[in-house]
Amino acid sequence: MSTRAGRVALAIVPVGFIGYLFVYPVARILMMSVGEGFGDVLTSASTRSVVWFTLWQAAVSTLLTFVVAMPLTAVLSHFSFPGRSLIRAMVTVPFVLPTVVVGSAFVALGLSNSIWGILAAHVFFNVAVVVRTVGGVWSRLDRGVVEAARSLGASPLTAFVRTTLPILGPSIAAALSIVFLFTFTSFGVVLILGGLTYRTIEVQIYQEATTFLDLGAAGALAILQLVGVVGILWAYGRYQRTRSVGLELAAEARVLRPARSDTERAILWSVVFGTLGLLAAPLVVLVGRSFRGGLAGWEFLVDPGRLAITPGEAITNSLFFAVVGALIATVVGMAAASLISRGSTVVASSFDTVLMLPLGTSAVTIGFGFLVALDEPVDLRGSVLLVPLAHALVAVPFVVRATLPTLRAIRADLREAAAVLGASPRQVFRHVDLAIVARAAMVGAGFAAAVSLGEFGATSFIVRPNSVTIPTLIFRLLGRPGAVTFTGAMALSVILMLLTTALILSIDRLRAGELGEF
Template sequence: QAALYALPILFLTIFYLYPLLAILRVSFGASLTEAIEQASAALRAPGFWRVLWFTTWQATVSTLLTVPFVMPTVVVAPAFLALIGRNGLLNVWLQRLLHLDAPPIQLEQTIWLILLVHVFYNVAIVIRTVGGFWSTLPPTLAEAAAALGASPQRRFWTVTAPLLAPSLVAASLLVFLFCFTSFGVILILGGLRFATLEVEIYRQAVSYFNLPMAAFLSIVQLFFTFTVMALYTRVQARLSRTLRLRRRAFARRPASWRQWAVVGLALAATFIGVLSPLVALAVRSFTLGDGGPTLIYYQALGENLRQSAFFAPPITAVRNSLVYALATLAISLP
């Protein structure tokens, strides 16, 4: 057993601790005056601040693009209701601004709201999958096409797009599977008009206790899931290309005002699309229906006002979630 622990410790010592100690020795091995001069020279270099700025904003945008995917559907759905629901912030502001009697945005329990939430929830998959692969593509093929006189549009459609096909197919099929098996979004936003197989299985098993129908629908869902995965494997095998990808992602600064405009619009749309529902949810938790500030919702976190046996106070639910997570972690570690 000691030998099993010694092998990973030896690996970490050679490939992690030793390089780290070497960096520290080089950084602090010189005299204090030399270290200050080296740090000052680095801070005065324009390339340092350019690299630092790019590193910061691309990490921020990448993190924001990941937020929708890690958010639970039971949070994303109420967030959109808090933003564009009948009593959402956007409708309240428009009614006050235009002096309207009814909310101008009527999207609750419509297919459009369901599609909008699914796009919000899955856009991170497409961007991280396709964008991550795109950033590692070797530029030599496109450069060779440019040397032969190909325009930027022709280079994209004849060189880049075929190379991106496997990642596009992978992202598309993943999004399809997530939407096909959608449960929380449909259950909260769809009402009785819309139901996926997941929701219908839940209703048949829990609401109607029709277990044979629920079992049949489960088999249908398994059939479609395996069919999509088989299609994914077949398409991937036909579209895959042998490439020597770059080990590190490559990012190029915009070179013209048009490119800067496209980047700016993309960043603005990303920030608005990703953050606005979450900000609306946070604001709505501090406001009453008429928009006045309140803390009543937070004061009721530990109460069961309806005295219902089927309702658990939010504080109790949080405690249960923590207990289940810690218990699962403790069981999984050995």
């Protein structure tokens, strides 16, 4: 695909996909809302209070996430101990759990209708972001840097503040902005736990559009939020460009050491078990709650009585959408990733940002856009592909993140080495390019399937009676009266949790030693 025609063909897929399913709908939203009192919506008192709440809860969530995550990050970045990689994997589980499952878990904890529930759920979700982003650098940071500072007369604290912290700066900023972005656009958690009291912009868009049927106001809020997201991404990108330094990272094995003294062991294990306990508690309570009243909740899933959509149908729908959505996302994501890996740096990095937008923009905007725009020129709104297309759009950035580092790692000399050893051009493609990318592609597809299984924001807009998914059904059940229905919602959440966890753990096995940014 080194020819120009090849590259154009490669570009058509992702550009067309993002263009028609994201850029065009956003443009339609913009056009629709500008006409209808754009300014009035943005300056109203209720919008002001929603924006204020969105900002401060995101800031506090981000701060709390750091407070909870940093001790574990520090411990994982200093000590080698049995089970270390298992614990790293376990910390990641909450991050990939569907928002609806996490919402249900905190409802089970009795934290519905409370700001504490929202904040705690956000911390629960995002601890992994800090542990992986900051820990990824810290655990591979050559200790020689700190030792050099010490030998030049710095105390341990000074050495930390003057060397370690500045070096970690860019990764801390990255983690901060990712967590802020996620909590800024938080939807499922706030919708479930916030009741009528607490609403983020994201939730407000949903309610304007579905409850009050004021599409103009919903559109204006979606645009406002988009501007906020772009602002955050811009500030982040700018910071990374000015502050990031080329780091020579060491192998973890050379940096980590066993805990030596009793004090060190006490710190190590209390931090590890303390954090894991905090993260496990909601899930344990969720599972326990699904068994309240014996097996009534589980029996409800099999025989839901007069429920219009049975849980069985929802599970079938979700699995079908996950497979189709993952397929679409993998094809589009791989095309985008190979384009980025080969393109000039300017084109590549701007395309990279455009791709990240759907991830950051908010799933609700995507669903809203589908609803508003996909009636013409091609009417997709009645299509069975509508939900998987939305899921694929949300998942594409994950596929790109999962495959891009690998694609970049296929250096020209590997192809040359294969050729010198007697491989024909076709064999080179098969044994080098395809062989290297295959595993990464499967990891990307697995992530896409996990995203699809848990997707709630976009789906809740475009779901139809015949396409109800597990998360949307859980949400409906939570909103119905009756103890058995509630326990059934908990049981269905447990099923979704198990499905997602199984998927993520099998990806993690594939990833062992693989390159990847998540």
